[in-house]
Amino acid sequence: MRKKVAFYTLGCKLNFSETSTIARNFTDEGFDRVDFSDNADIYVINTCSVTENADKRFKTIVKQAQKSNPDAFVAAVGCYAQLKPEELAAVDGVDLVLGATEKFKIIDYINDLSKNEFGEVHSCEIEEADFYVGSYSIGDRTRAFLKVQDGCDYKCTYCTIPLARGISRSDTLENVLKNAKEISEKGIKEIVLTGVNIGDYGKGEFGNKKHEHTFYELVEALDTVDGIERLRISSIEPNLLKNKTIDFVANSRTFVPHFHIPLQSGNDEILKLMRRRYLSDLYVDRVQKIKEVMPHACIGVDVIVGFPGETEDHFLDTYKFLSDLDISYLHVFTYSERDNTVAANLNGVVPMNVRKKRSKMLRGLSAKKRRAFYESQLGSTRTVLFESENKEGYIHGFTENYVKVKMPWNPEYINTVHQIKLKDIDEDGMVRFDFTSKEIVA
Structure with missing residues (x-):
C-alpha cells in the first residue's frame, strides 16, 4: 500500500514554497499527500522561529498529528529545527529533526517508519548551509x-x-x-x-x-x-x-503595484539599535517615489514594537511617522527575546503589557490605513484574481493592488481574472459585489 504523508507549515511564504517542494519529492517517490487533519503515516512540520508563539505552537501541532494517528512518524524541519534541534527532539512524539542542510534530503532519512524512543537529530553548523x-x-x-x-x-x-x-x-x-x-x-x-x-x-x-x-x-x-x-x-x-x-x-x-517594505521602527535611534541599514528619511523617500509613479500602489509595512530601549516617545515617533505616511497596511510584530541575538542582552527591556498595548495601537492604525486605502480605490476598475476557498458562501480574491474583494460563491470563477469596478465596502472591510451585476467589466 502507498504510504500517506501530511504537511504543516508555520511562518512565511518562503516556508510554504519549501514545504511544497518537499511534498513533490514525496509524491515523486510514491507517497500520497493528504491533509494534515487526516490519518497519515508521516507528518512533516516545517517550523518557524521568528516569534515566540511559533515555537510554542509546535507542541500543539505534534499533538494534533498524534491524535490523528498515534503510530505515525513525525518529522520537524525548518528554522526552529536548525536553531533548537535538541529541544524539538525532546517533544513527545517527535521522531526526526532535520537542520538547514538536511531538510531537502528528508526522504533519505525515513526508510524505517517505526517510532523512535527519542527524536533523532541531523543538524549542521549553519556555516555549512x-x-x-x-x-x-x-x-x-x-x-x-x-x-x-x-x-x-x-x-x-x-x-x-x-x-x-x-x-x-x-x-x-x-x-x-x-x-x-x-x-x-x-x-x-x-x-x-x-x-x-x-x-x-x-x-x-x-x-x-x-x-x-x-x-x-x-x-x-x-x-x-x-x-x-x-x-x-x-x-x-x-x-x-x-x-x-x-x-x-x-x-x-x-x-x-504592490510593495511590502520592512520598516521596523520610525525612530532613528531605535533603527540604529536594531542595526538596520537605513534611517527613516530613506523610507519616506521610497514611499514617495512609489506613489509618484504609481499613485494607486498598495504599500505594506513591517513594524516591531517593544524593542529594548524603546521609550514611550520613541514609540510615539513611530506611530506619528506611520500615521503621516501614505501607506496601506501594517504587519505588527511584538518584540520577543530570541537566544543568541544582540538585542536579548540590551538594556531598557519594555514590559510585556506595554508591548501589547503598543501593538494594539498600531493594529488599530493599520485598520484605519487599510480602510482609507480601500476607500481611495472606490470607483476605479481593477483586475481581481479569484481564489479557491468557499468562505461562508463567498469567493474571495485580490486586485492587482491588493484590495480584498468578495462575491457570492461560484466555483466557475476559481483561478480566473476579471476586471471589476470597485463600488462598496462591506461591514467586514472587504469590497463586495455580485457577479450578476454590471460591476464585472470583463
Whole structure:
C-alpha cells in the first residue's frame, strides 16, 4: 500500500514554497499527500522561529498529528529545527529533526517508519548551509510562491534568521525562469517572489559575494515569461529597492503595484539599535517615489514594537511617522527575546503589557490605513484574481493592488481574472459585489 504523508507549515511564504517542494519529492517517490487533519503515516512540520508563539505552537501541532494517528512518524524541519534541534527532539512524539542542510534530503532519512524512543537529530553548523536549493509552491493556492534567494548577510540585532538559514545566496537566473515557466504551465496566474532578503538577489553559492545578476535583472527577465498574468514582490528592504526597479514595475507587463517594505521602527535611534541599514528619511523617500509613479500602489509595512530601549516617545515617533505616511497596511510584530541575538542582552527591556498595548495601537492604525486605502480605490476598475476557498458562501480574491474583494460563491470563477469596478465596502472591510451585476467589466 502507498504510504500517506501530511504537511504543516508555520511562518512565511518562503516556508510554504519549501514545504511544497518537499511534498513533490514525496509524491515523486510514491507517497500520497493528504491533509494534515487526516490519518497519515508521516507528518512533516516545517517550523518557524521568528516569534515566540511559533515555537510554542509546535507542541500543539505534534499533538494534533498524534491524535490523528498515534503510530505515525513525525518529522520537524525548518528554522526552529536548525536553531533548537535538541529541544524539538525532546517533544513527545517527535521522531526526526532535520537542520538547514538536511531538510531537502528528508526522504533519505525515513526508510524505517517505526517510532523512535527519542527524536533523532541531523543538524549542521549553519556555516555549512552554503549551497542553494530552489523551490516553489503549487497546488496549495491560486498563487505560487517562487523562492529566488535564501539566507541573509545582514546583522539586525533582533533576528535569528541568519543563524537559521545561513549566508545570502541565490538561485541562478536560468533556474528561476525555468521554475516560473513550470508554474505557468500548471495554469497558475500569479507568482509571488520570495526569499529571506530578495533585494540582495544575485549572490552565488559557497559565500561567493559576486552578483551574477542583480534584482533588477531578475525582475526584467521574469516580466517576459509567457502565461503568467501577475508577478508580485513579497518583501524588499528599503535600501535595496532602487528607483530603477520602481520605474520598471510602474510600466511592467506583469509586475503589480504592490510593495511590502520592512520598516521596523520610525525612530532613528531605535533603527540604529536594531542595526538596520537605513534611517527613516530613506523610507519616506521610497514611499514617495512609489506613489509618484504609481499613485494607486498598495504599500505594506513591517513594524516591531517593544524593542529594548524603546521609550514611550520613541514609540510615539513611530506611530506619528506611520500615521503621516501614505501607506496601506501594517504587519505588527511584538518584540520577543530570541537566544543568541544582540538585542536579548540590551538594556531598557519594555514590559510585556506595554508591548501589547503598543501593538494594539498600531493594529488599530493599520485598520484605519487599510480602510482609507480601500476607500481611495472606490470607483476605479481593477483586475481581481479569484481564489479557491468557499468562505461562508463567498469567493474571495485580490486586485492587482491588493484590495480584498468578495462575491457570492461560484466555483466557475476559481483561478480566473476579471476586471471589476470597485463600488462598496462591506461591514467586514472587504469590497463586495455580485457577479450578476454590471460591476464585472470583463
